[in-house]
Amino acid sequence: MSKRERLAAKAFEDFAVDYDEQIGRGMARDTGVEYGDFILKFIKLCDSPQECNVLDLATGTASVALALARREDGECRIAAVDITQGMLRQAKRKVEEAGLGKYIYVCNGSGNGLPFVDGSFSLVTCSLAFHHMHVADVLEELKRVLTSHGRLVMADMGAPPAWRKPWGRVIVPFYLMVRRLRDRRPIRSGSKMYTLHEWKSLLSQAGFSTTEEVCFFKGNWRPRLILISAVLSGGDYDQG
Numbered sequence: 001m002s003k004r005e006r007l008a009a010k011a012f013e014d015f016a017v018d019y020d021e022q023i024g025r026g027m028a029r030d031t032g033v034e035y036g037d038f039i040l041k042f043i044k045l046c047d048s049p050q051e052c053n054v055l056d057l058a059t060g061t062a063s064v065a066l067a068l069a070r071r072e073d074g075e076c077r078i079a080a081v082d083i084t085q086g087m088l089r090q091a092k093r094k095v096e097e098a099g100l101g102k103y104i105y106v107c108n109g110s111g112n113g114l115p116f117v118d119g120s121f122s123l124v125t126c127s128l129a130f131h132h133m134h135v136a137d138v139l140e141e142l143k144r145v146l147t148s149h150g151r152l153v154m155a156d157m158g159a160p161p162a163w164r165k166p167w168g169r170v171i172v173p174f175y176l177m178v179r180r181l182r183d184r185r186p187i188r189s190g191s192k193m194y195t196l197h198e199w200k201s202l203l204s205q206a207g208f209s210t211t212e213e214v215c216f217f218k219g220n221w222r223p224r225l226i227l228i229s230a231v232l233s234g235g236d237y238d239q240g
C-alpha cells in the first residue's frame with residue numbers, strides 16, 4: 001500500500017461504523033443536498049446497458065452499489081471494491097441484509113491496481129473518493145478495466161473556482177484546517193479537491209469525453225458537489 005492508501009484506509013477504518021450517519025452532514029451543510037438524494041442523482045447518471053458489469057470503486061458501505069442493484073433488478077453484476085476492511089464489513093452486512101449478494105460481489109482492492117482483467121466492466125462508478133487518490137494514475141487503471149466506450153460516472157466534493165484565485169490559495173489551507181478541527185477530523189488523508197473545470201480537463205487528458213455534468217453548491221466559497229458522466233473515447237483495451 002502507498003502512503004496515500006494507508007492514510008485513507010486508517011481514516012476510514014475508524015469511521016466505518018458511523019459512516020452512514022456522518023457522511024451526509026458535511027454534504028448537506030456545504031451543498032444543500034442530502035446524502036440519500038445524492039445517491040439517487042448519482043445513479044440517474046448511470047445509464048447502464050442491460051446485463052452490464054459494473055465496478056463500484058471505493059464502494060465504502062456500498063450505498064451506490066445497492067441503489068444500482070435495486071434499480072437494475074438483477075440485470076447487472078456489480079463488483080464493490082474498497083481498500084478499507086471496516087468499510088467492506090459494513091458493505092457486506094448491508095448487501096446480505098438486502099438479499100442482494102447474488103448481484104453484488106464485495107471485495108478488497110485499490111484503484112491503483114484492480115484485481116480484474118482488461119475490459120471487464122462497461123460501467124465504473126466512483127463516488128466521493130477520488131480526492132483520496134492520485135487521479136491520473138487511477139484513471140489509467142480504470143481505462144484498463146473498462147470496455148472500449150465504457151462509461152465512468154464519478155462524484156466528488158470539489159473546489160469552487162474562487163479557491164484558485166491568488167488570495168484563495170493563501171486562505172484555503174487555513175479554511176480547510178479550521179473545518180477539519182470543527183468536524184473533529186484529525187487525520188489528513190492526502191486529499192485534494194479539483195474544480196469542475198479541472199475535473200473535465202483531467203478526464204479529457206485520460207481519454208474520457210464528458211457527456212453530462214452537474215454541480216451543487218451554496219455560495220462561492222464552500223466546497224461543491226460535482227457529478228460527471230463520461231465515456232471512454234479510445235479503444236485501447238477493447239476485448240472484442
Ligand SMILES: C[S@@+](CC[C@H](N)C(=O)[O-])C[C@H]1O[C@@H](n2cnc3c(N)ncnc32)[C@H](O)[C@@H]1O
Nearest residue numbers: 008012058059060082083084110111127129132
Ligand atoms: C468518502 S468514502 C466514499 C464511499 C462511497 N463511495 C460513498 O459514496 O458513500 C471514500 C472511500 O474511498 C475508499 N478509498 C480511498 N482510497 C482508495 C483506493 N485507492 N482504492 C479503493 N478505495 C479507496 C475509502 O476506504 C472509503 O471507503
